Amino acid sequence: MEKDDPTGKECTYVLDDQVGYILRQVSQRHAVIFQAASPDGLTPTQFSTLVRLHQTGPCSQNELGRATAMDVATIKGVIDRLKAKGFVKLTSYPGDRRRTLISLTPQSEAMIPALHAAGHRITDETLEPLTEEERVSFLALLRKLV
Secondary structure: OEEEEEOOOOOOOOHOOHHHHHHHHHHHHHHHHHHHHHHHHHHHHHHHHHHHHHOOEEEHHHHHHHHHOOOHHHHHHHHHHHHHHHOOOEEEEEEEEEEEEEEEEEHHHOOOOOOHHHHHHHHHHHOOOOOHHHHHHHHHHHHOOO
């Protein structure tokens, strides 16, 4: 869609029509919703790490980083903060002392139902402006972009 800029010149680049600009606005809205609903003040990366660790079971930091789509430096910081909160424990990896096995603590295991419920609420509120059919289509389209 072409629009004129304030100087009267034809402009073919409209910021409001750019995917990155729109995605950032949606992401900011989602972040506000997430922050209001996240149990124990967990960040999105901490939340994802605990949920994924529950799904996969104990694993190495490298495996967990791949499973949560986080780079090495990010997952290390997330694990360090979760350990400080008492949500994960680190033990020696069986058969390889150079590696660390990360697992949930009883405290975080007990939180999993609340995390799942919060995750559903966060998703529902984020997608609230969409019909059910639009939600399904939107999520399918987003998955194609990953």
